[in-house]
Amino acid sequence: MDYAASEPGATAVASALAIKILIAGGFGVGKTTMVGTISEIRPLHTEELLSERSVGVDDTSGVEAKTTTTVALDFGRITIREGLWLYLFGTPGQDRFWFMWDELALGALGAVVLADTRRLQDCFPAVDYFEQRGIPFVVGVNCFDGARRYDPAKVRRALGLNETIPVVLCDVRERESVKHVLTTLVTYAVEGV
Amino acid sequence: MTGEDPGPLIRLFGLTGGRARPQGEAFDLVAIVTTVSGSYEPADLIPEHRAVLSVCRRPTPVADVAAHLRLPLNVTRVILGDLRREGLVTIERPRPVAQTIDERIYREVLHGLRSL
Ligand SMILES: Nc1nc2c(ncn2[C@@H]2O[C@H](COP(=O)(O)OP(=O)(O)O)[C@@H](O)[C@H]2O)c(=O)[nH]1
Ligand SMILES: [Mg+2]
Numbered sequence: 087m088d089y090a091a092s093e094p095g096a097t098a099v100a101s102a103l104a105i106k107i108l109i110a111g112g113f114g115v116g117k118t119t120m121v122g123t124i125s126e127i128r129p130l131h132t133e134e135l136l137s138e139r140s141v142g143v144d145d146t147s148g149v150e151a152k153t154t155t156t157v158a159l160d161f162g163r164i165t166i167r168e169g170l171w172l173y174l175f176g177t178p179g180q181d182r183f184w185f186m187w188d189e190l191a192l193g194a195l196g197a198v199v200l201a202d203t204r205r206l207q208d209c210f211p212a213v214d215y216f217e218q219r220g221i222p223f224v225v226g227v228n229c230f231d232g233a234r235r236y237d238p239a240k241v242r243r244a245l246g247l248n249e250t251i252p253v254v255l256c257d258v259r260e261r262e263s264v265k266h267v268l269t270t271l272v273t274y275a276v277e278g279v
Numbered sequence: 280m281t282g283e284d285p286g287p288l289i290r291l292f293g294l295t296g297g298r299a300r301p302q303g304e305a306f307d308l309v310a311i312v313t314t315v316s317g318s319y320e321p322a323d324l325i326p327e328h329r330a331v332l333s334v335c336r337r338p339t340p341v342a343d344v345a346a347h348l349r350l351p352l353n354v355t356r357v358i359l360g361d362l363r364r365e366g367l368v369t370i371e372r373p374r375p376v377a378q379t380i381d382e383r384i385y386r387e388v389l390h391g392l393r394s395l
Contacts, residue, residue, distance in 0.1 A: 103379055104309035104340035105388065124395070127346055159352065161342055166391035170384065173309050173342055193307050195376050261395070269392050275376075276385045 102169040107271065108190055109160070110177040110215070111200030112208025116228045117176040118160050120200065120258035124265070125162025125174065159186075172268075177212070187215060196222035196275035198267055200258065203227060203236045206244055213245055222275040224252040226267045291354050294327060299353060301360025304372070308352055309340045311371040312359060318367050327358060328367075335368055 109117045160176030175190050191197075197216050201209045209225070216223040227241050238253040247253065252270050256263045314335040324332075327348055334347045345355035362368045380388075 102311045102338035103384065104311065104342070105376075105380065106307070106309045161352075163343065163346070164392070164395065166388055169338065170387060170391075171309075171340060171343075172388065172392075173340065175308070190308070193309075193373055193376060195380065265392050265395060269389055272385065272388055272392070276380060 104171045104173055106173050106175065106190075106194040107268070108175050108177055108194050108197040108221075109200065110197055110209075110212035110223075112202065112205065112212075115200040115202045115208065116258040117200060120198070120226075120264055120267075121160045121162040121174045121176050123258055123261055124164060124268070126165060127163045191215075191219060191221055194221060196224070196271050198226050198271055199223050200226050200228050201241065201245070202230060203241065204230070206241070209245070213247070222271070222278050224254060224267065224271045224274055226254055226256045226258070229255055229257050291351065294325075294350070295354055295357040298357050301356045302364050303360055306341065306356070306359075306370045307373050308342050308356075310373070311338045311340055312344055313338045313369050313371075315367055315369060320367070321365075328362060331358060331362060332367060341370075 109120055111117055159178060160174075162174040164172040164174070166172065177187055177190055197212070199209050199212045199216065213223070213225070215221075225241065225245065225247065227236060227238065229235060235255070238255060242249075242251070242253050252274050254267055254270055256267050258264055258267075312331075312335045314332045316336075320329075320332065327350070330348055331344055334344055339347075341356060341359060342352060344359065345352045348355060348358075350358075359368065359370060363370050
């Protein structure tokens with residue numbers, strides 16, 4: 087960049103920084119809800135275009151997709167101050183969009199893996215993904231009404247998580263709860279840096 | 280998900296010439312984009328390009344440019360790649376997280392989150 091690094095007074099511009107956090111987990115676990123609870127911008131949901139090459143084979147017809155298709159991608163923003171933002175990206179759930187994860191994950195500070203205790207297995211792929219790439223993550227157990235309240239230690243064991251990875255109970259419809267999950271992640275991720 | 284109305288897709292196709300990837304060096308979805316000040320702005324710029332140059336007079340992350348333009352992220356990135364090639368904007372190069380977040384920024388983020 088041609089920022090004047092030698093000018094100490096120029097930091098307001100030179101230090102503009104957007105920090106990326108991913109929200110992952112199975113379908114219906116609350117990713118979109120979480121981004122919506124905390125984000126200050128709308129639309130929170132963009133339809134992303136995919137080229138025919140990216141999509142490869144069309145699921146429904148079994149033939150090479152010739153047309154552009156779309157995938158919904160949630161994103162939200164939290165402004166900390168002028169020139170410092172947090173961005174939340176909800177990772178697309180469907181398997182055929184895995185390639186998008188690599189792009190989303192690049193340079194990310196960390197990830198929140200949302201888990202629903204009624205179908206814990208749905209978050210295995212996300213846990214594996216972040217573990218393999220050494221991306222810091224925390225597990226947020228979304229406490230749906232009527233779901234059995236699990237002890238975080240049991241969730242940790244069921245997911246085979248290392249002792250150091252935070253597991254927190256949350257309700258992604260509640261702002262305070264989402265704030266707690268995010269501060270836990272930021273603290274955990276920064277400790278590892 | 281594609282909907283019934285092909286109109287928006289055709290417009291988006293026109294903005295990118297059907298390209299899915301931006302020209303030149305890859306950049307992140309949250310890379311900071313800055314309009315090059317004093318650059319000569321061609322008279323025949325399309326409205327979307329003009330809008331980017333206006334928004335990015337303040338350094339702005341790619342995702343925010345997309346939100347301002349109400350365009351998909353990857354369409355926005357193609358547009359930004361074109362503007363960079365024209366020398367009208369600069370786009371921050373990818374930096375490892377460890378290099379970007381120091382103690383002070385970490386404190387600011389925590390404080391900012393808590394006081395939301
Ligand atoms: N009762 C309850 N419902 C929730 C909670 N989180 C999400 N939901 C609902 O679950 C559904 C799926 O959530 P969504 O955010 O779309 O999941 P996504 O597929 O991961 O994006 C929506 O109808 C939400 O309103 C929660 O904590 N408690
Ligand atoms: Mg969703």
